[in-house]
Amino acid sequence: MAAPACCGSNERSFMKKVLVTGAAGFIGAHLCQRLRAS
Secondary structure: OOOOEOOOOOOOOEOOOOOOOOOOOHHHHHHHHHHHHO
16 A cells, blocks of 8 residues: 655655555554555
């Protein structure tokens, strides 16, 4: 999942790819939801 990162006005925003393992559990599932929302 990727979340846009906005920096200063002169810098480009970029996307990062993130691999989350163990997302079937309570903490992992909520972490994935938060990452997708941001």
